[in-house]
Amino acid sequence: MSKMVVALGGNALGKSPEEQLKLVKNTANSLVGLVAAGNKVVISHGNGPQVGQINLGMNYAAEHGQTAAFPFPECGAMSQGYIGYHLQQSLQNELHRRKIDKDVVSVITQVEVDANDSAFQNPTKPVGVFYDQATAKKFEDEKGYTFVEDAGRGYRRVVASPLPKEIVELKSINDLIENDNLVIAGGGGGVPVIKNSEGLQGVPAVIDKDRSSALLADKINADTLVILTAVDYVYVNFGKDNEKKLTEINSDEANKYIDEGQFAAGSMLPKIQACLNFVEGNNNRKALITSLDHLDDALAGKVGTIIKN
Numbered sequence: 001m002s003k004m005v006v007a008l009g010g011n012a013l014g015k016s017p018e019e020q021l022k023l024v025k026n027t028a029n030s031l032v033g034l035v036a037a038g039n040k041v042v043i044s045h046g047n048g049p050q051v052g053q054i055n056l057g058m059n060y061a062a063e064h065g066q067t068a069a070f071p072f073p074e075c076g077a078m079s080q081g082y083i084g085y086h087l088q089q090s091l092q093n094e095l096h097r098r099k100i101d102k103d104v105v106s107v108i109t110q111v112e113v114d115a116n117d118s119a120f121q122n123p124t125k126p127v128g129v130f131y132d133q134a135t136a137k138k139f140e141d142e143k144g145y146t147f148v149e150d151a152g153r154g155y156r157r158v159v160a161s162p163l164p165k166e167i168v169e170l171k172s173i174n175d176l177i178e179n180d181n182l183v184i185a186g187g188g189g190g191v192p193v194i195k196n197s198e199g200l201q202g203v204p205a206v207i208d209k210d211r212s213s214a215l216l217a218d219k220i221n222a223d224t225l226v227i228l229t230a231v232d233y234v235y236v237n238f239g240k241d242n243e244k245k246l247t248e249i250n251s252d253e254a255n256k257y258i259d260e261g262q263f264a265a266g267s268m269l270p271k272i273q274a275c276l277n278f279v280e281g282n283n284n285r286k287a288l289i290t291s292l293d294h295l296d297d298a299l300a301g302k303v304g305t306i307i308k309n
Contacts, residue, residue, distance in 0.1 A: 003177070004040070006043050007210055042185055042217075044216060047079040054082075055070070055127060072127075080109065109173075109186045113162040113194060123161075127157055130156055146158050170220075210273075227288070227289045233305050234246045247305060248306040287307040
């Protein structure tokens, strides 16, 4: 039996409520399989499209006088609840189908970040939709947002992506795990908060969900971190004639490949870095990067990339 954190990528979710609910039914089958095998499982997930949609809808309603403006942290919390609801429902249905008596709980998770993190001076994480230059400039002047031009497709708002430091609800998450619940936590990387003289305060940022998942896995003393993405393996020389899939690498090899620039900053690099954060200095841990469709085979060692210390 293993204690594991499984981080779902965007391919496991959908771009609309209808699509998402359909996709998570398949996701639930794979995840409940882990539970049926006797593992203690904590599930985390991304929220990129969802938080963008919520933020856009709320902003549109506010700009047309229909409702008050909703700050970005609140939109992140709403996305955790919405995605958690769909996952809970699908997981509960699959558990019931297999006659497994277990509750599923989503925890609206706050993740503390450093108010002095340099990411706040250099926002890089795109959120929401594309605007033309004039509209982007108008929002910058009126709302203080930061926009960047994105590959000729228009201008998108960018927010900071600070490093996660602490899981605020960690004790509650541990209590739920120890009482044999299937827990969903750290959705979208968690709602980023800072500590000030008044306590915790939400900040407009997006924490990388793989880094938060690695932190969560570390704090609950998990054996395994599983990052599910769109590919079965991590590759070097990706897309080239000499492309090579990696089946198992250690920390030194992973860092060498990072130094060579083998992993794209916007996709595989943060996943590798998250895995290294989890395994480095601990020989009893492993991280696995693979696709949701082949999760069972990956856990059996048939596919996927394993990263160890």
